[in-house]
Amino acid sequence: MTAEIPPRQGRTTLQDVARLAGVSAKTAARAINGESNVRSDTRERVFTAAATLKFRPNRLARELRQSARTGAVGLVIGNLDNPFYSQLAAGVDHALREHDLELIIASTDDEPEREKVVVQAMLERRVTALMLVPSATDHSYLEGERQLGLPIIFLDRPPVTVVADSVLWDNHTDVRKAVHELATRGHRRISALADSPELFTATERLTAFREALTEAGIAPDETLILTSIHDATSAASATADLLARDDPPTAIIALNNRISIGAVSTLLRDDPTCAFVGFDDFDLGETLGISVVTNDPREMGNYAGQIALRRIREGTGTPERISLPTRLVQRGSGERPASSPHPSTRGSRPAPGLSGSD
Amino acid sequence: MTAEIPPRQGRTTLQDVARLAGVSAKTAARAINGESNVRSDTRERVFTAAATLKFRPNRLARELRQSARTGAVGLVIGNLDNPFYSQLAAGVDHALREHDLELIIASTDDEPEREKVVVQAMLERRVTALMLVPSATDHSYLEGERQLGLPIIFLDRPPVTVVADSVLWDNHTDVRKAVHELATRGHRRISALADSPELFTATERLTAFREALTEAGIAPDETLILTSIHDATSAASATADLLARDDPPTAIIALNNRISIGAVSTLLRDDPTCAFVGFDDFDLGETLGISVVTNDPREMGNYAGQIALRRIREGTGTPERISLPTRLVQRGSGERPASSPHPSTRGSRPAPGLSGSD
DNA sequence: AGCAGGAATGTCATCGATGTCAAACAGGGA
DNA sequence: TCCCTGTTTGACATCGATGACATTCCTGCT
Incomplete structure (x- = not known):
């Protein structure tokens, strides 16, 4: 007849892959995620099906299911225009790079109000860790998140009304x-x-x-x-x-x-x-x-990134307050x-x- | 009896808010999202309930439901260390700022392989638009996404094997x-x-x-x-x-x-x-x-951001290839x-x- | 009082992947 | 051959918010 298979709307899902491979969605998931206990021939079939359909897993769905650990880290800085901040971001980026974590960056222009807005957005996106160069002076609005176990790391300036890790310069x-x-x-x-x-x-x-x-x-x-x-x-x-x-x-x-x-x-x-x-x-x-008193913002970003990674892995503990040295270059x-x-x-x-x- | 209400694990959900406000989840959603057709007193009750529970909507869930339009834009650049790229990013950030869009930034260090990896990750996160300074020379892997209507904008360097908008300099x-x-x-x-x-x-x-x-x-x-x-x-x-x-x-x-x-x-x-x-x-x-031939990377980022916004609003059409002027400053x-x-x-x-x- | 019709609210299914648990299966030993 | 154990596989519920649709509640009007 003229009854055609309607071309699938939107993206292919794990269901589609499973159907084509002749297995259940769960098994397809197992294969794709490299779990053990999947016969190698089924694994093959799933892989080819996925390739054929150009399957791309939906992280939103996955992260929604496994609530708590998303693969995104939020970084809040002043302004990417300022090399201090962009190098800070480069350092963070560098630290997160190998760990399958995405970096969501937002800038505040050092306006306290904007800080709240962008942090809010990141929290709604359920970032795994929050790193920020604070502009606001009151961070009690983060207290709830801290109690829920969200790693929070302050950079360049210390937290005021909340307990959190911080990485600062030795400014003295x-x-x-x-x-x-x-x-x-x-x-x-x-x-x-x-x-x-x-x-x-x-x-x-x-x-x-x-x-x-x-x-x-x-x-x-x-x-x-x-x-x-x-x-x-x-x-x-x-x-x-x-x-x-x-x-x-x-x-x-x-x-x-x-x-x-x-x-x-x-x-x-x-x-x-x-x-x-x-x-x-x-x-x-x-x-x-x-002559300058010099510091390396990348180092600060990288260091803070390392702390974030550790907190993500091992859970938050007693907050650290790190002071990084500067260097007087005559x-x-x-x-x-x-x-x-x-x-x-x-x-x-x-x-x-x-x-x-x- | 000693039967206590167990403290809710994890974050509060719309359900919790609804329960506390004595309405259904749907009504709570309507109130929170500012839809019409909600009696003002119920709206009030929902708001206070939300405030009490420190409710924070889960964007992952929302975006999963309304598949297609997430609130994140992906930006792929070479390296935040380089002021050219970071200012580009600043321009994009500036353009997106007022539109409730988050910016996910990933850097490639101009390695084609890494480009594919980070782009992949962004696609899995279902970004609403993809902006990139390409390092790879073959972008046919983006063809599928293009056909699905994903706005793709190339910056600084043109696309090779895929049709997409691009914003370049007049290098001549x-x-x-x-x-x-x-x-x-x-x-x-x-x-x-x-x-x-x-x-x-x-x-x-x-x-x-x-x-x-x-x-x-x-x-x-x-x-x-x-x-x-x-x-x-x-x-x-x-x-x-x-x-x-x-x-x-x-x-x-x-x-x-x-x-x-x-x-x-x-x-x-x-x-x-x-x-x-x-x-x-x-x-x-x-x-x-x-003396320099100068250009403003922020302008390029901002311009590309505008195009992205338009594409998101109006859907993708005939791709544009914009050439921005430089300026010879003697x-x-x-x-x-x-x-x-x-x-x-x-x-x-x-x-x-x-x-x-x- | 009765009723039409819009306003307010609720029910249920859904987005896509995955954890839980149970069923089907295979292989080895008695 | 049958049972036992470990391996593969699948059915189903779930994460949290929301669209489609159904139902109840008003209010004004005859």
């Missing part, structure tokens, strides 16, 4: 060391540029900065401490403003990567004599001879004596004081 | 313009540094380079064309080798971002006299006065006449010829 040691170095070379007017004081890292580093000044016998001059600098552009103009003061600083320390970039670009143009130490490394930092830009003469030409070429030498 | 116009500029200023020995010839972008840009030379009446000198440069480090040494030749080029053009960084770092140290044009912008590029590093004197000091400071002026 090398910042202090850098300041001490500057003080040793005779600098007394040292300026610090930082992001918003609401950010954990900013206040930590500023605290270290102030302590180091005090230790060096220098009274912190609050007019030299500029905060709430969110991007390279404002860092650049803040630096220019500093230099234009009647009594400008002889050294500047920038407390994150974007601020470093902005400050360096101003210094390269305007003032070759000001000593400088940046935070986080950047392209050409070595070539230009810029490349010369912090060594300029405060007494160097100003060049007569402004902006005609990069500051020699900032260039690589060794 | 500005490369040619840059070469013409150099030729106009008298350069005859112009070197090009490119990535692997298997990469679409590398060969396209090299083709443009060769054509431009020919148009300018210069016979392409193959010894000046170096390929298979994969990272900044090898670009730096390749550049150093070039400069050390008996008859070094007077101008160099780098054909992607990592190569640009590497070349610039060598030029800054070793040879201020060689003219240079980079590809893709980078931090401090402006400050250092490096900042001085390409203007150095070939006859400039070599400086006597090597490596003592950045090349004035490469520094920003005006």
Whole structure:
């Protein structure tokens, strides 16, 4: 007759494979998942059937059934535009890579409200672990999940109202060391540029900065401490403003990567004599001879990923708080004596004081 | 009696909420999803019940039921470490942001085999759309999905054996313009540094380079064309080798971002006299006065994201092939006449010829 | 009061894979 | 040949939310 077999709508399912192989769905599943206790000839038949039908298992169904362990990990960061965050993500990606885990990434632009929204979405998707660079200050909304056994790992900034693992930087040691170095070379007017004081890292580093000044016998001059600098552009103009003061600083320390970039670009143009130490490394930092307190965001991401993997395997236990070391890389830009003469030409070429030498 | 209500294992479900609110699961669902035809007092009861139980809907279940439209988009890129890719991802993220779509990111390190694996995983997770920077050269394995109506968008490099939308750069116009500029200023020995010839972008840009030379009446000198440069480090040494030749080029053009960084770092140290044009912008590029053919990966990601959104809404139609313009930004590093004197000091400071002026 | 008709709610099956448990089967020993 | 044990296989319920459809509840109107 004209009765045709209607072409199957949508994707082929395990049922279809089973039907074609002449077995039950369960047996097909056993074969596909490589379970033992399947006769090798049936296994073959199932495989060819699956290949013929281009069968693609549906993870949603599988994960729904085996509730609790999905194959997705959620990562919440500030913004993929910022190399700090994207390298962090690269590190996490690297750690998860071999373990059949997918990485769901969402960015918050450091807005607490958005953090809640994207975390919510991830929880609805039942991620196996949640990793986040927090922007919100209250994380009690995660308490329920923690009790349900969801591994939660905080990166770069610690959890506030919830107990969870965290991987942070040692924001003190090398910042202090850098300041001490500057003080040793005779600098007394040292300026610090930082992001918003609401950010954990900013206040930590500023605290270290102030302590180091005090230790060096220098009274912190609050007019030299500029905060709430969110991007390279404002860092650049803040630096220019500093230099234009009647009594400008002889050294500047920038407390994150974007601020470093902005400050360096101003210094390269305007003032070759000001000593400088940046935070986080950047392209050409070595070539230009810029001293930095450097860290490797990939390492942080990778480390946090390892913790996540362990928690997934072994269940959550006593939360860990890891502090990763930074590294002070002296490349010369912090060594300029405060007494160097100003060049007569402004902006005609990069500051020699900032260039690589060794 | 001692019969206690056992504390519910695992997460609360819609059933639990319904039970507590004294309605059926379906009604609870209607209330939660904001459907009409729910009396406001029942809606209230459901909401408070949901809040009490901290109910979190299970997207896996929902998406399994409504097969076809999940809320996840898959993005396959080379490597989050590379700012080109991470900014691409930032652009996609930005485009999807307001549409309740999650972004699943996987990286291939540009290995064709890995591409298949991660794409496979995304398909199993039933992404609503697939966006990828392809590394494989054969994409016939995607044909089935295409026929099932899955929107597939290629970025940066075109699809080969499958029909799909693609968003590419105009790899010709500005490369040619840059070469013409150099030729106009008298350069005859112009070197090009490119990535692997298997990469679409590398060969396209090299083709443009060769054509431009020919148009300018210069016979392409193959010894000046170096390929298979994969990272900044090898670009730096390749550049150093070039400069050390008996008859070094007077101008160099780098054909992607990592190569640009590497070349610039060598030029800054070793040879201020060689003219240079980079590809893709980078931090401090402006400050250092490096001329570049620039593009905005975020724009590409965003654009591709828009296409994905449209395809998701309106279904796939005739595939589009979009070519985004680049921009030639002249900042001085390409203007150095070939006859400039070599400086006597090597490596003592950045090349004035490469520094920003005006 | 009776009734039409829309609003509100409920029942049941379903999405696709898999855990549970039982049935069918095969092979070896008595 | 028959029984026993271990291996393969299958039937069925389940994960949680929701679509299709049925039922009950109102409200206004004759």
